[in-house]
Amino acid sequence: MALSSWKELPIGTIITEPGNAREFKTGDWRSQRPIWDSEKCIHCLFCFIYCPDSSIKVNEEGKMTGIDLDYCKGCGICAEECPKEAIHMEIEKR
Amino acid sequence: MPSLKELSKNADLFTGGHRACSGCAGPIVIKQVLSVAGPQTIASLSTGCMEVVSTIYPYTAWNIPYIHVAFETAASALSGVEAAYQVLRRKGKVKGKWNLIAFSGDGGTYDIGFQGLSGAVERGHDFLYVCYNNEAYMNTGIQRSSATPRGAHTTTSPAGTVIPGKKQFHKNLVEVIAAHGAPYVAQAIPSNWADFTRKVRKALDTEGPTVIDILAPCPLGWRYPSNKTIEVARLAVECKFWPLYEVENGKYKLNYRPRKEVPVEEWLRLQGRFAHLFTPENEHIIKEIQEGVDRRWESLLEKCG
Ligand SMILES: Cc1ncc(C[n+]2csc(CCOP(=O)(O)OP(=O)(O)O)c2C)c(N)n1
Ligand code: SF4
Ligand code: SF4
Numbered sequence: 001m002a003l004s005s006w007k008e009l010p011i012g013t014i015i016t017e018p019g020n021a022r023e024f025k026t027g028d029w030r031s032q033r034p035i036w037d038s039e040k041c042i043h044c045l046f047c048f049i050y051c052p053d054s055s056i057k058v059n060e061e062g063k064m065t066g067i068d069l070d071y072c073k074g075c076g077i078c079a080e081e082c083p084k085e086a087i088h089m090e091i092e093k094r
Numbered sequence: 095m096p097s098l099k100e101l102s103k104n105a106d107l108f109t110g111g112h113r114a115c116s117g118c119a120g121p122i123v124i125k126q127v128l129s130v131a132g133p134q135t136i137a138s139l140s141t142g143c144m145e146v147v148s149t150i151y152p153y154t155a156w157n158i159p160y161i162h163v164a165f166e167t168a169a170s171a172l173s174g175v176e177a178a179y180q181v182l183r184r185k186g187k188v189k190g191k192w193n194l195i196a197f198s199g200d201g202g203t204y205d206i207g208f209q210g211l212s213g214a215v216e217r218g219h220d221f222l223y224v225c226y227n228n229e230a231y232m233n234t235g236i237q238r239s240s241a242t243p244r245g246a247h248t249t250t251s252p253a254g255t256v257i258p259g260k261k262q263f264h265k266n267l268v269e270v271i272a273a274h275g276a277p278y279v280a281q282a283i284p285s286n287w288a289d290f291t292r293k294v295r296k297a298l299d300t301e302g303p304t305v306i307d308i309l310a311p312c313p314l315g316w317r318y319p320s321n322k323t324i325e326v327a328r329l330a331v332e333c334k335f336w337p338l339y340e341v342e343n344g345k346y347k348l349n350y351r352p353r354k355e356v357p358v359e360e361w362l363r364l365q366g367r368f369a370h371l372f373t374p375e376n377e378h379i380i381k382e383i384q385e386g387v388d389r390r391w392e393s394l395l396e397k398c399g
Contacts, residue, residue: 001152015149019157021111024150029116045098049129049287050324052121054110062099071110075117075313076321089321 026053030074032089034067040086047078047087095292101129112155114147117320119310119327121148121155122284123226127195130294133158135193136175140168140207142199143233143312144226168198169223170210176219193298194221200241201231203307204265215274215303222297223305225267228312236315240265243335244386245379246367248315253370258379263386271305272341278304280340280349285327289338289349296340309336317366329361334391339398346397358384 001017003009010016043063048056055072057065067078067087079087107128114121120143128135136159139145145162148155163171172194182188198207203225211223230248231237238251244263247253251260271279278300282290290308297304311326313319318326330336331350335358338350359380362368371380 003152013151015152015154018154018160019106019109021148021150021153021155022109024111024113024153026111026113045102048102048105049098049126050122050284052114052116052118052125052323053112054105054108054125058099058102058105062097062102068110073116075323076319077117077323080321081324 025070026073027070030069030072030092032074032076033069033092034072034074034076034078034087035090036064036067037086037088038066040084042084042086044083046081046083050077050081052077095288096130096295098287101126101287101291104129104132107131107133107135107157108148109155109157111153112148113150114143115312115314115320117313117323118143118147119284119312119323120144120226120228122323123224123308123310124148124197126284126287126290127197127224127294128158130291131193131195131298134190135195136160136179138163138168138172138175138196140196140198140202141165141233142202142231143228144197144199146233165202166206167210168196168202168207169214170207172196172221172223173214173217173219176221180220194219196221196223198223198225199232200225200227200229201237201239203227204240204267211271211305212274215271215276215305218302220302221304222294223303224294225305225307226310227267227307228310228315229264230312230315232312232315241267244383245362245371247370248367258370258376259368266390267307268305268339268341272344275344276305276341277302278340278342280306281336281338282306282308283327283331283336283338284308284310285324286331286338286350293340315367317369318364322364326361326364329356329364332356333358333361333387335361335387337391337394339394346394346399348394348398358387 055068238248245259253259333356
C-alpha cells in the first residue's frame with residue numbers, strides 16, 4: 001500500500017490490502033538461526049502451531065518443508081519444542 | 095478435534111511481518127484462534143501490544159476483516175458489529191455464518207474494558223471474546239493490572255525496599271464472567287493447543303456471548319529467554335497456577351489434571367519478574383502464593399464436583 005502523501009489516506013485510514021504485513025520482513029531481527037534436519041523430522045507440526053512468526057512452512061499434504069527466514073526472528077521456540085531435536089539454533093552470521 | 099494438518103490450512107489468516115517481540119505468545123494465540131475460526135471471521139482488537147505490533151500503518155498482519163478499537167472498547171465495538179450483522183442477515187444481505195471475535199489484553203479486559211465486556215455479556219451478543227492475558231499492561235512498558243499475579247515485579251509494583259512486587263492476588267475473570275450467566279466461559283493455554291482449539295470451536299458453536307481467558311507469556315515483561323514461552327505456559331498449568339477448565343451454562347468442568355505435584359516455586363523460578371522472591375526476607379511470599387494457588391485449586395475442584 002504505497003502512499004505518497006497523507007492526502008491519499010483512505011477515509012478512516014483503512015488498510016486496503018489485508019495481510020500486507022508480509023511485505024515487511026522481520027528476519028533481519030534475528031541473532032540466532034534455526035537449522036532444520038529433514039531426516040529427523042516426523043512432521044508432527046508442533047513447531048508450526050507454536051511459531052509466533054508464521055515461519056514454519058507446511059505444504060498441502062501437511063508436511064513441514066522448511067523455515068521461512070524472511071520472518072523468523074530467531075526466538076528458538078521451535079528448537080525447544082521439537083520432540084525429535086530436528087531443529088537447532090546457530091548464531092546468525094551476516 | 096481438528097488435526098494440526100487441518101489447522102495449517104488457515105495459516106495465512108494472520109501473517110508474518112508483524113512486529114511482536116521475538117518469542118511473544120500473543121501471535122501464537124491469535125494464530126491458534128484463527129486456525130479454527132477460518133476466513134469467515136471478523137475481529138476487533140483493542141489498543142495494546144497485539145494491535146500495535148500487527149497493524150503499524152500502512153501494514154496489517156490480519157488477512158480477515160478487522161477493526162482496531164480504543165483500549166476499553168473491544169467488546170462494545172464488536173457489540174455494534176454484531177448488531178449490524180444480525181440486521182444484515184435478517185435482510186439477507188450477508189451470506190453464510192460469520193464468526194465475530196474480540197481480542198484484548200488483560201488490561202483491556204480485566205480493567206479498563208471491563209464494563210464494556212460486562213455490558214456486552216449481559217446484553218447477550220453472539221460473539222467470542224478472547225483475552226490474551228500477558229498479566230500486565232505490556233505495550234506501555236509493563237504496568238500492573240488486576241491480572242498481574244501476587245509478587246510480580248512491574249513498573250507500578252516495583253520490587254524494592256518498600257514493596258516486594260505486587261501485593262495483591264490476581265482477579266479471577268472466568269468466575270466473574272461465569273457469574274454473569276454467560277453460556278460458555280473457559281480458561282486456556284497456548285501450550286495445550288488441542289484443548290484451546292477445542293474451546294474456540296465450542297465457543298463459536300455456542301449461541302450468545304462466550305469468553306476465553308488464555309495466558310500469553312511475554313518474554314519481555316516476565317523476563318525469561320524467548321525460547322521458553324511454551325515451557326513457561328505449560329508449567330503455569332502443571333503447578334496449578336492456571337488450571338484449564340470451562341463453565342458451560344453454569345456447569346464447571348476441569349479439562350486437565352496435572353499428573354504430579356509441581357510446586358508453584360518452579361514456575362516462579364523461570365521468570366525474572368519473581369527473582370526478588372528468592373531471598374531470605376521474601377521467601378514467605380512464595381509460601382503465600384502457594385497457599386493462594388492451593389486455595390483456588392481446591393475451590394475449583396469443589397465446583398467441578
Ligand atoms: C484510554 C486509554 N488509556 C491509556 C492508553 C494507553 N495504552 C495503550 S496500550 C495500553 C496497555 C494495554 O495493556 P493490555 O490491554 O494489557 O495489552 P498488552 O499491551 O499487555 O498486550 C495503554 C495503557 C490508551 N491507549 N487509551
Ligand atoms: S517439531 Fe520437529 S519433528 Fe515436528 S514438524 Fe517440527 S521439525 Fe518436524
Ligand atoms: S512486550 Fe510482551 S506482549 Fe508485548 S509484543 Fe513484546 S513479548 Fe509480546
